[in-house]
Amino acid sequence: MAYSSVRGRKPMERASKISHTNIITAPEVKGLLAECTIPRAADKATVSELLLRVPEPDQQPIKAVIAVDGSYRESLVRDDFPSATITFFAFGPLFFKLEDLRALDRETFIAPEDLSKLKKIQRFHLALPTQNISRNGRSLRDSIRYTIHEFLLKEHHGDKSLGDTLRWLIFRLWLPSSSQQRVMRHCPNQDCTREDIVLTAQSPALFDCDVCGKPIYLADTLRLHELVDDEQGASRVTSYLLSTLETLALVHLIRALWDMKPTLLREVLFIKDGPLALFGQVFSLVEPLRDLASFLNRYPDPADPSKMVSLLNIVGLEKSGSFVEHAVNIEKTLDAAQEAARQDGADVGVLLPLSNEYIYKYVIPGDPGGSIAYGGNTYWGGKVIFRAKDGSTYVATVPTSGGHKAAPKYDDFMNITEVLAAVSELRCSMYDNALIPVALANRLVSLSDVPSSRILESFARGSIGR
């Protein structure tokens, strides 16, 4: 049993003695509620007015899908109090060709060999000390810093390291010359007074602080250590670290294709499980991610160098949260819009671009007229609700050209027609949790022991009879 659950029992017992009725009739609560607003239900007319019909692409350059996601699990390494824990992370990309997916779709029985076509997967594993553990006498905070540094430097299967990709991203090394700097406000070593440490593309991954003489890592720019408490542990770090690692894995593959042959990027759709966003201290990676997307959005067309083409096809797909709940709420309006389109002879998908105003009015509490853009610091794309031709609904994030937009238009979303056409082919709605590549990646990368027979079964259920 974890120490926290022993300690956590008392407040729970106390809380259970306050009944629900007592809470809502208490004057303090009434006073609070009088000042609160909650997002209202979006009326049919408003939503219908904002819905757009999604055209079919003239031609589909996207031939393959790379989906990245991962999971983590905290494990006790000592049962006695105080408990000690390590958290295991597993994440990686899953690659498959749309053509193979189409072929699988046509089959009534899914053979294990067929599934292997989807399983070309590279897995990354990381074991992170998260409570009451020290590496060679370091504090928990420094043990974590060192472990992340060491992991990022590791070369997997002779490939470049993820740390090398972190450097590529933060210093924008896709540009021929980079003068980018990264300033660390404080020395990451506790009790050191040094401030404003400047890192450049040439800074080593590890160097000693001039003042305290202790190590500073390039990985410290992620600032995850700021959330670690030597006594309370590192539970606040784990979800931020996982989304950072997943994002880095995506950038790693984008970079690999860019290095190989930039135009290959046109043929691949990258999928991230969850929104294209980074929360917590790591939001500072959002700016370079936006820069990368904007850079890849303007590439000289090999067929006609006077024209520009957009190379990046990337989408974040959400399976839970307020936006998914909102999408469920407006399903009937989406149905009606699609039916109306069909009667006009257009069997197409429909799209609701989510503006700042819409989000703060109907989805998340906030000021619809305010100057603070939803996701202004955390998102590197704009949000949409998309209803595909087959009736599956998706909550998606797609990067927008020209940076973050408060009210993105259809054409602001990078390659959206092609991206949504490829997403439609995945044929799985947001709430049956069966987004094939992501669900599959989830299971393959997951540390839980799901028997392969069950993976096959659920995969078959999702594909048979369509």
Ligand SMILES: [Zn+2]
């Ligand atoms: Zn220092």
